[in-house]
Amino acid sequence: MADMFHSQKPIYQQLADRIKKQIISGELSPGEKLPSIRETGLEVNVNPNTVSRTYRELEMVNIVETKRGQGTFVTEDEGVLRSIREEMKNEIITIFVQEMQEMGYTNDDIQSGLGEFLSKKGENEA
Amino acid sequence: MITLTNVTKKYSSKKALDNVNLELTVGKLIGLVGENGSGKSTTLKLIAGLKHPTKGEVRVNGELVTRRIADSVSYLSELDEYYSFFTVEKTIEFYASQFKDFDLDKAYEILKFMKLDPKSKPKHLSKGNRGRLKIVLSLARNVPVILLDEPFSGLDPMVRNSIVKGLISFIDLEKQLVLITTHEIREVESILDEVVAIKDGSIIGHHNVEDLREEKQIGIVDWMEEIYG
Amino acid sequence: MNTWLALTKKEFKLSLPAFIIAAVLFVGFMVGGYFIGRNFGYADEVLLGVSLFASSLHTLLLAFYLFYSLNTERKRLHLWLHNPMSISGLLSAKIFTNFVYMIITFAASITLNVIFFQRVTDLFNQQTLFNLTGTLLIMFLFSSLFVAAVFLFFWSIFMTLSQKMNDFLSFVITFLLFVFTSWALGKVTDLSFYQTLTQWGEIKIQDMFVGFELNVDFDSQSASGDTFLESTFIYIGDIIVEIIGIIALFFATCWIIERKVEV
Structure with a gap:
C-alpha cells in the first residue's frame, strides 16, 4: 500500500488516476479489456470493493464501459480519450505552476525555465 | 451482520468492554484497531460466542450468539496453537470434518497460494507459515462472518503481504463480513472498507475509510492520532 | 454422526500419550510383580495381588485420561470450543475414546485376575468365578464412569472459577466444594428414607456362589456362615x-461448560 498510494486521498480516486495514466501512455489501448476486479485488487493490494468503485466511477464518465458477462473495457470514443489527455495534462500543470508561484517564480521564469529544461533534455535524448 | 447492543464485559472487577454499541454490515472488510488491552480480542470472542457478555446482547444475522454460532462464524485466534499430532493436511481434513461449510478445494487452493507443504507438521513450520496456515483454515469456510484476531502480529513483511493478498483473493465480499483486529494498520490500510477504533473498552470511532480520506483528507493512522489525542 | 466420528478420531490421537503411559505402567507392574514374586517363590500369588490392584486402579483411570485430555485442550481451548457441536457431543467423544482406552488395560487386568486366581486356588468353580468376575466388572465400570462424571463436573466448576481468580485458589475452592458435597451426600445416603428408596433388588453373596464348597468350613459356626452368605x-x-447420578452430573457439566466456561 504505502509504496503505491498515499493515505490522504481516496484510494478509488488514486486508482482511477492510475488507470487514466495507463490509458494516456498507451499501456492500456482503446477497447482493451481491464483486468478483473480481483486481479486489479491483487496487483495493487486494494480491497475489491474499492476497485469496483473505481470501475464504476470511470464508467460514469465514460472512460470505461462494462459489457455484461464480458468485463470492463477501455472506451474507444476518441472524444473521451482526448479529454482525459487534456484533463490529466492540466492537472499536472496546475500543480507545477502553483508550486512555482508559491515560491515566487514569475510566469516568465516558469516559461523560460521549462523551455530550457526541455531543450536540454532533448539534446540528451538525441 | 453483527450487532452489539449495550454490551459490557467484566473480568472480576475490570471492565474489558463498557456499554458498547456496534453494527457491522455484510460485504465489508472491517478493521478493529486499538492499543493492547483495549478490548479488541474480547470483542471478537464475544462475537464468536467464546465469551459471554456481562450485560447486553450480541447477535449475528439476528441470532443471539452462543458458542454454537461457530456454525456461521469462522474465528481465528491470535494464539499460535495447533494439535501437534496432525500434519497440515490432516489439520485441514479435521476442520473440513467439523464445519459443514468448509470448502476443501478452496482450502487446497489457498494452501497452494500460500506455498505450504501439506505433509509437514505445524510445529515444524516457521512462524510465518503457521500464520499462513491459519488464513487457510479460516478463509476456506463459506461462512458469513470471518473474525481474524491479529493475523499479522509478529510476522515479517513478506508473510504479511501474502496474507493481505490471500484476503483479497479468497474473501467473497458479496456474502462475507470480515473483521480484523490489528496493530499493523499500514499493512491493511488499503484493504479496509471500515475502521472501528476502540479505547479502554469503548468504541471511540467508526468510519468508512474512503470517506475519511475524501472528507478529511486523512488516512487511518492520522485519524487514530487525532482521536486518541 | 460423521462429524462426531471425526472428532472421536482426533480424541484417540489426543489421548494416546496418556494411554501409552498407563499401558507401560501396567506392564511394568506385572513384570515387576513377576520378578519379585519369583524371588520369594510366590509368583502367582504376587501377580494375582498386583493384577487385582491394577484392576481396582481402573476406577480412577478414566478420570485420569479425561484429566489429561482436557488439560491438553486447556492450552488451546478455542480449538476445542470453536465448534458448532453441542458440549455433550464434544464431551461424549472424549468419554467414549478414553473409555475404550481404559477398557483395553482393564480387560487385560481382569483376564489376569481370573488366570492367577485359578492358579492360586481352586476354591470356586467356573460358574462362581464367572458370576464374581461379571459382578465386579460391572461394579468397576460403573464406579469408573461415576468417578469420571464427578471429575468432569468439578473440572467445569474449576474452569469457571479460574476465570475470576488464579488456578490455585480456584482449585482450593473446587476441592472444598467437593469435600463438602461428598459429606452432604453421605448424610443424605444415611437417611432411612433414602435407603428405602434405593435398597431394593438385592443381589446376595450366595446368589453368586454356586456349589460353594466353603460351606463345610462354616459348619462349626453355621450361624455366621449363613449370615455371611x-x-x-x-x-x-x-x-x-x-x-441417574452419572447422567445428571454429565448434563450439569455440559450446561456449565456451555454457559460459563470462556476462552
Missing part, C-alpha cells in the same frame, strides 16, 4: 441411582 452384595436400586 445371606448378606447383600449389591442393590440394583443403588446401581440405578448411580446411573
